[in-house]
Amino acid sequence: MTRPTLRQATGPAHTRILGLGGVRGEIVVTNDDIAGPIDSSDEWIRQRTGIVTRRRAGADTDLLALATGAAEAAIKDAGLTGADIDAVIISTVTYPHQTPSAAAIVADRIGATPAAAWDISAACAGYCYGIGQADALVRSGSARHVLVVGAEKMSDYVDPTDRSISFLLGDGAGAVVIGPSDTPGIGPTVWGSDGAQAQAIRQTHSWLQWRDDPSLGWPTLRQEGPTVFKWAVWQMAPVAQRALDAAGVTADQIDAFIPHQANMRIIDQMIKQLKLPETVVVGRDIADTGNTSAASIPLATERLRREGLVEPGALALQIGFGAGLVYAAQVVALP
Numbered sequence: 429m430t431r432p433t434l435r436q437a438t439g440p441a442h443t444r445i446l447g448l449g450g451v452r453g454e455i456v457v458t459n460d461d462i463a464g465p466i467d468s469s470d471e472w473i474r475q476r477t478g479i480v481t482r483r484r485a486g487a488d489t490d491l492l493a494l495a496t497g498a499a500e501a502a503i504k505d506a507g508l509t510g511a512d513i514d515a516v517i518i519s520t521v522t523y524p525h526q527t528p529s530a531a532a533i534v535a536d537r538i539g540a541t542p543a544a545a546w547d548i549s550a551a552c553a554g555y556c557y558g559i560g561q562a563d564a565l566v567r568s569g570s571a572r573h574v575l576v577v578g579a580e581k582m583s584d585y586v587d588p589t590d591r592s593i594s595f596l597l598g599d600g601a602g603a604v605v606i607g608p609s610d611t612p613g614i615g616p617t618v619w620g621s622d623g624a625q626a627q628a629i630r631q632t633h634s635w636l637q638w639r640d641d642p643s644l645g646w647p648t649l650r651q652e653g654p655t656v657f658k659w660a661v662w663q664m665a666p667v668a669q670r671a672l673d674a675a676g677v678t679a680d681q682i683d684a685f686i687p688h689q690a691n692m693r694i695i696d697q698m699i700k701q702l703k704l705p706e707t708v709v710v711g712r713d714i715a716d717t718g719n720t721s722a723a724s725i726p727l728a729t730e731r732l733r734r735e736g737l738v739e740p741g742a743l744a745l746q747i748g749f750g751a752g753l754v755y756a757a758q759v760v761a762l763p
Contacts, residue, residue: 437568437569438568439566439568439569439570439608440567440608441567442609442613442614443562443563443566443606443608443609443613443614444606444607444609444612444613444614444761445604445605445606445613445614445761446505446506446508446573446604446606446607447502447503447504447505447506447605447763448501448505448602448603448604448762448763449498449499449500449501449502449503449505449602449603449604449730450601450602450603450723450726450729450731451494451497451501451600451601451602452483452598452599452600452717452720453483453485453486453489453494453581453583453600454483454486455483455484455485455486456481456483456716457481457482457483457484457598457718458470458480458481459473459479459480459595462588462595465588465589466588466589466591466594467591468591473595476691477595477691477693477714478692478695478712478714478715479595479692479715479719480716481715481716481717481718482596482597482598482716482717482718483598483599483600483716483717483720484582484583484598484718485581485599485600489599491523491579491580491581491601492523492530492533492534492537494579494599494600494601494723495518495577495579495601496534496537496538497601498577498579498603498723498726499575499577499601500538502575502603502604502605503538503575503605505605505763506573506607506763508573508605510535510539510540511539511540512572512573513535513538513543513573513574513605514543514570514571514572514573514574515543515544515562515565515570515571515573515574515575516531516532516534516535516543516545516546516574517531517545517546517547517548517558517574517575517576518530518531518534518545518548518558518577519548519549519550519554519558519579519722520549520554520579521549521551521554521722521751522579522580522581522582522584522585522721523547523579524584529547530547531545531546531547531577534577538575540575548561550748550752550754550756551629551721551722551750551751551752551754552688552690552719552721552722552724552748552749552750552751553619553688553722553748553749553750553752553754553755554578554721554722555576555578555602555724555725555726555746555748556617556619556725556746556747556748556756556757557617557619557748557754557756558576558577558578559576559606559614559617559746559758559760560617560619560756561574561576562574562576562606563617563758566606566607572607573606574606574607575603575605576603576604576605576606577602577603578601578603578720578721578723578724578726579600579601579722580599580600580601580720580721580722581599582597582598582649582718582719582720582721583597583598583599585646585647585648585649586648586649587648587649590648590649590650592650592652592653593629593649593650593651593653594648596690596718596719597649597719597720598719598720600717600720600723600724600727601723601727602723602724602727602729604763612761613760614758614759614760615671615674615675615676615677615759616671616674616675616758617756617757618667618670618671618674618757618758619754619755619756619757620754620756621752621753621754623752623753625655625659626751626752626753627652628651628652628655628656628659628751628753629650629651629652629750629752629753630649630650630651630751631647631648631649631650632644632647632649632650633647634647635647656690657691657693657694659749659753660691660694660698660749661694661697661698661701664687664698664747665697665701665702667749667755668687668698668747668757669702670757671745671747671758672745674759675759677743679702679703679705680705680708681743682704682743682745682759683707683709683738683739683742683762684708684709684710684711684732684737684742684743684744684745685699685708685710685711685744686710686728686729686732686744686745687711687725687746687747687748688719688724688725688747688748689711689713689714689717689718689719689720689724689725689727690714690749690750691714692712692714692715695710695712695714698747709732709738711728711729711731712728713731714728717731721750722748724748725746725748729744729746733762733763738762739762740762741761741762742761742762743759743760743761744759744761744762745758745759746758746759746760
């Protein structure tokens with residue numbers, strides 16, 4: 429019997445970001461508001477992190493509301509409707525349900541049903557992971573328009589007495605629509621992981637441990653600060669350089685550098701290692717939004733555009749890195 433030759437989908441040669449949107453938590457939390465329980469001060473927090481305030485969502489605003497708001501803004505910015513979306517990818521580590529996915533619910537809320545929908549767990553690198561997936565889906569012909577959302581309500585997993593990470597964290601969501609383009613708008617994704625350092629950023633204990641021993645308390649987040657700082661500073665700059673090389677551009681040819689908003693000192697050190705010229709605009713949304721994990725890069729991008737610091741078509745180097753440890757970077761043309 430002669431077996432039939434299978435057909436494979438093919439798509440456009442190039443993709444780009446067509447629209448962008450962001451939503452921040454509605455509550456402004458100052459350093460003085462959180463300094464007491466960690467026996468700290470506004471000065472110490474500013475010097476160590478560069479954070480002046482962080483944005484957190486109220487009890488009545490859940491992760492789905494943040495993600496939906498950002499998604500709707502991105503779709504509108506792209507000049508599309510929910511019905512135009514073929515796939516929804518949400519990166520989050522703070523959605524409190526194992527199943528169904530946040531993406532499936534958000535897809536329904538924005539009118540994208542029956543779009544494919546799934547969540548990814550890549551922490552602070554999750555947005556860049558989503559961009560990599562969306563780019564591949566469109567170019568393969570599996571989808572024409574893909575919605576990528578980074579959404580976190582980090583405040584649900586904060587221990588107010590923790591000095592390792594909790595005072596850094598904020599809430600928000602950022603989203604983009606990826607679609608076909610006549611010219612290249614998304615460079616190759618450079619990504620990877622190092623599970624040997626999984627304990628560097630982690631949940632204190634599992635849900636099963638909490639179930640079996642309630643005295644452990646609600647699981648919250650912790651990090652080994654010095655370990656994470658050294659890893660981010662010394663190992664992520666080379667990853668960012670590889671993303672530049674893969675895209676075929678040099679540091680003086682990009683318009684913006686938009687790293688994960690983990691810590692202002694990490695951002696400053698990466699700028700030095702990459703030898704970025706002063707002409708490159710740097711995303712520093714962490715100063716008054718805080719670290720929003722998967723949402724931080726799109727929110728920093730949204731801010732740069734809203735404040736008129738980047739023009740449509742500007743080339744931006746973006747890199748995310750975090751728990752896993754995982755990382756991803758690519759050069760993109762901004763919408």
